[in-house]
Amino acid sequence: xxxxxxxxxxxxxxxxxxxxxxxxxxxxxxxxxxxxxxxxxxxxxxxxxxxxxxxxxxxxxxxxxxxxxxxxxxxxxxxxxxxxxxxxxxxxxxxxxxxxxxxxxxxxxxxxxxxxxxxxxxxxxxxxxxxxxxxxxxxxxxxxxxxxxxxxxxxxxxxxxxxxxxxxxxxxxxxxxxxxxxxxxxxxxxxxxxxxxxxxxxxxxxxxxxxxxxxxxxxxxxxxxxxxxxxxxxxxxxxxxxxxxxxxxxxxxxxxxxxxxxxxxxxxxxxxxxxxxxxxxxxxxxxxxxxxxxxxxxxxxxxxxxxxxxxxxxxxxxxxxxxxxxxxxxxxxxxxxxxxxxxxxxxxxxxxxxxxxxxxxxxxxxxxxxxxxxxxxxxxxxxxxxxxxxxxxxxxxxxxxxxxxxxxxxxxxxxxxxxxxxxxxxxxxxxxxxxxxxxxxxxxxxxxxxxxxxxxxxxxxxxxxxxxxxxxxxxxxxxxxxxxxxxxxxxxxxxxxxxxxxxxxxxxxxxxxxxxxxxxxxxxxxxxxxxxxxxxxxxxxxxxxxxxxxxxxxxxxxxxxxxxxxxxxxxxxxxxxxxxxxxxxxxxxxxxxxxxxxxxxxxxxxxxxxxxxxxxxxxxxxxxxxxxxxxxxxxxxxxxxxxxxxxxxxxxxxxxxxxxxxxxxxxxxxxxxxxxxxxxxxxxx
Numbered sequence: 001x002x003x004x005x006x007x008x009x010x011x012x013x014x015x016x017x018x019x020x021x022x023x024x025x026x027x028x029x030x031x032x033x034x035x036x037x038x039x040x041x042x043x044x045x046x047x048x049x050x051x052x053x054x055x056x057x058x059x060x061x062x063x064x065x066x067x068x069x070x071x072x073x074x075x076x077x078x079x080x081x082x083x084x085x086x087x088x089x090x091x092x093x094x095x096x097x098x099x100x101x102x103x104x105x106x107x108x109x110x111x112x113x114x115x116x117x118x119x120x121x122x123x124x125x126x127x128x129x130x131x132x133x134x135x136x137x138x139x140x141x142x143x144x145x146x147x148x149x150x151x152x153x154x155x156x157x158x159x160x161x162x163x164x165x166x167x168x169x170x171x172x173x174x175x176x177x178x179x180x181x182x183x184x185x186x187x188x189x190x191x192x193x194x195x196x197x198x199x200x201x202x203x204x205x206x207x208x209x210x211x212x213x214x215x216x217x218x219x220x221x222x223x224x225x226x227x228x229x230x231x232x233x234x235x236x237x238x239x240x241x242x243x244x245x246x247x248x249x250x251x252x253x254x255x256x257x258x259x260x261x262x263x264x265x266x267x268x269x270x271x272x273x274x275x276x277x278x279x280x281x282x283x284x285x286x287x288x289x290x291x292x293x294x295x296x297x298x299x300x301x302x303x304x305x306x307x308x309x310x311x312x313x314x315x316x317x318x319x320x321x322x323x324x325x326x327x328x329x330x331x332x333x334x335x336x337x338x339x340x341x342x343x344x345x346x347x348x349x350x351x352x353x354x355x356x357x358x359x360x361x362x363x364x365x366x367x368x369x370x371x372x373x374x375x376x377x378x379x380x381x382x383x384x385x386x387x388x389x390x391x392x393x394x395x396x397x398x399x400x401x402x403x404x405x406x407x408x409x410x411x412x413x414x415x416x417x418x419x420x421x422x423x424x425x426x427x428x429x430x431x432x433x434x435x436x437x438x439x440x441x442x443x444x445x446x447x448x449x450x451x452x453x454x455x456x457x458x459x460x461x462x463x464x465x466x467x468x469x470x471x472x473x474x475x476x477x478x479x480x481x482x483x484x485x486x487x488x489x490x491x492x493x494x495x496x497x498x499x500x501x502x503x504x505x506x507x508x509x510x511x512x513x514x515x516x517x518x519x520x521x522x523x524x525x526x527x528x529x530x531x532x533x534x535x536x537x538x539x540x541x542x543x544x545x546x547x548x549x550x551x552x553x554x555x556x557x558x559x560x561x562x563x564x565x566x567x568x569x570x571x572x573x574x575x576x577x578x579x580x581x582x583x584x585x586x587x588x589x590x591x592x593x594x595x596x597x598x599x600x601x602x603x604x605x606x607x608x609x610x611x612x613x614x615x616x617x618x619x620x621x622x623x624x625x626x627x628x629x630x631x632x633x634x635x636x637x638x639x640x641x642x643x644x645x646x647x648x649x650x651x652x653x654x655x656x657x658x659x660x661x662x663x664x665x666x667x668x669x670x671x672x673x674x675x676x677x678x679x680x681x682x683x684x685x
Contacts, residue, residue, distance in 0.1 A: 278314075
C-alpha cells in the first residue's frame with residue numbers, strides 16, 4: 001500500500017495547515033432546492049484532472065466540496081440518476097483525489113452508486129449531464145470510459161476482492177502503488193466482502209479499505225453487522241491514528257455534534273472498539289471518523305496510505321448530505337428522475353392535465369407482485385417471503401408491514417437468500433424469493449444445488465427481467481431463461497401483462513416444486529387484474545390472434561414470450577397492413593411458459609401447415625426461449641421433420657447492450673415493432 005516516493009501527488013499534510021482549516025470544516029452548505037440553472041463553480045471549473053488539486057489549500061478544498069455538491073444537484077436535475085449516495089461522499093472523493101496519484105494509484109469503488117463526484121473530478125464534468133443517456137456516460141464506473149475507472153462495477157460487494165487482486169498483482173511486479181477500496185456498510189453485508197478481507201489478511205496484502213458507513217444501502221442497513229457498526233459509533237470512542245500510524249483509543253471529539261443512529265439508544269460507557277470485527281479478522285482498524293470533515297479525512301488518510309498490510313478506515317457519512325430533503329428521506333432520494341420541463345399552462349392544457357390525473361395509471365410489475373403477496377398471505381399462512389435488500393424495489397413494503405413475522409430481508413446476500421429458502425422449504429412452508437434477474441446470477445449454484453437438485457418447493461419472483469434502460473448492461477436481466485431452463489425440475493413462466501403476471505404468480509405458488517415467474521421493470525399495459533386468482537394449466541400457450549388469409553400460401557407462427565406479446569401483435573398488424581395483398585397469414589401465440597413448452601400447440605400449428613416460425617423474446621438469443629423451441633422441433637417433433645418450416649429467432653444479439661432509454665435499447669436490438677417487422681419480412685422473403 002506504500003506510495004511511490006516519486007509520486008507527484010504524495011501530499012504531506014501539515015498539522016498547522018489542518019488546524020487552521022479545522023474551524024471551517026463544519027461550514028458546508030445545505031441546500032433545499034435542486035437548481036435548474038448551472039451554478040457558478042469557479043474552483044470546480046478549474047479542475048480538468050485530479051492533479052489540478054495539488055495546489056489547493058485545505059480551505060479551498062472545503063469550498064470545492066460545496067461547489068461540487070451544488071453541481072451534482074444541478075446535474076442530477078438535468079439527467080436524473082443516483083443521488084443520495086453521491087452527495088454523501090463528496091468530501092471523501094476530494095480527499096482521495098487530493099492525496100492519491102490516480103490513475104497510477106488505484107481507487108476502486110463498490111457498486112458505483114457513489115462515483116458521480118469521482119467522474120466529475122476525473123475529466124468528465126462537462127459530460128456528466130449525459131449520464132445514463134444513450135452514448136453518454138454510464139451510471140457506474142467503467143474501464144472503457146476512463147483510465148480513472150479502475151474496475152467496472154454495478155453489483156455490490158466486489159471492491160475488496162478486486163482491489164486485493166490489484167494489490168497482489170502490483171506486489172508481484174514490484175510496483176509500489178496505493179490501492180484504495182471504498183465500500184458502503186450495506187455492501188459489507190455481502191459475503192464476498194468478508195471472503196476478500198479474510199484473504200487479504202492471509203496474503204498480508206497492502207490494501208486500504210475505506211468503509212463508508214451511512215446506515216444505508218438502498219434501504220436501511222440491517223442485521224448483526226449493522227448493529228456492530230452501531231456499537232462502534234455509540235461507544236462514543238474512536239481508534240485514532242497517530243502521526244506514526246499507531247492506534248490510539250480516545251473519546252471521539254465530535255460525538256456531541258453529529259446526530260445520527262437511533263437504533264440502539266443506550267450509550268456504552270466501556271470502550272469496545274479494541275474488540276471490533278475488523279481487528280478480530282486481522283485488519284488494522286481506525287475510526288470511526290466524520291466523513292464530511294475534510295481536514296480530518298486528510299490527516300487520517302495521509303497517514304493510513306503509508307502503512308503496510310491490510311488497513312480499514314471507518315468513516316460515517318450522511319446519505320444525501322447537503323440536500324435537506326434527501327437527508328430526511330435517504331431511501332426516497334437514492335435515485336431521482338430528471339426535473340420536469342417547466343411550461344406555461346393555459347386553460348386547455350390544465351383541463352388535459354386534470355383528465356390525466358383522473359385516469360388510473362398502469363401498475364408496475366413490482367406492484368402486481370406486492371399485491372399478490374398480500375392477497376395470498378391472507379388465505380395461506382404457509383407463505384414466507386425473502387428479499388436480498390430489495391424490499392422497496394421488489395414491491396414488498398406493504399407485505400413487510402402487514403406480515404412482519406413472514407418477511408425476511410437478508411441484506412445483500414443473494415446466495416444466502418436462495419439457500420435460506422431451501423431450508424425453509426424442507427419444513428413444510430412455501431418460501432418466495434423476490435430477486436432481480438441480474439442478482440439471481442449470484443445465487444446460481446445455490447439454485448441448482450440447494451433448490452432444484454432436491455426438488456424443493458421454492459418460488460422465484462424474478463423482477464427486472466429483460467433490458468432495464470438507463471442502468472445499462474450491469475443490471476440487465478437478459479440471461480435468466482438460458483441459465484434457468486437447463487436446470488432439471490424448474491418451471492419458468494413469462495407473463496404478457498399485469499393480469500397474467502398475477503395469475504402466473506398464483507399458478508407457480510400453487511405448484512409443488514421449483515418455479516420462477518419472470519417479469520420486467522416498470523409499468524405494464526394497463527391490464528386490469530381480475531379476481532379471484534386463477535391457476536393456469538402448466539405449459540399451456542394461448543393463441544392471441546390470427547390475421548390474414550385462411551388460404552394463404554405463407555403461414556407464419558409468431559411465438560412471443562412474456563411482454564413481447566404486445567410487440568408481436570402490433571408487428572403482425574403492421575406487417576399485413578403494409579401490403580394488404582400479401583399472400584400471408586400470421587398467428588400470434590402467447591407462449592406464456594418457457595419451460596415446459598406447449599409442444600402440443602406446436603404440433604397443431606405444424607399440422608395446420610405453418611411454413612414459417614418466428615420466436616420473439618426480450619432475452620439473449622443464445623440459449624433463450626427461441627433455442628428451446630428449436631431444440632424441441634429438431635429433436636422431438638415428428639411433424640417438423642416432414643415439413644421443415646423456416647425458423648427465425650428474434651431477441652437480444654450476442655453483445656452487452658449499452659445504457660439508454662428502454663425504447664432506444666429495444667430499437668438497438670431490433671426488438672421494437674419496426675425492427676421486428678423488418679426481421680419478419682426477411683424471414684418471409
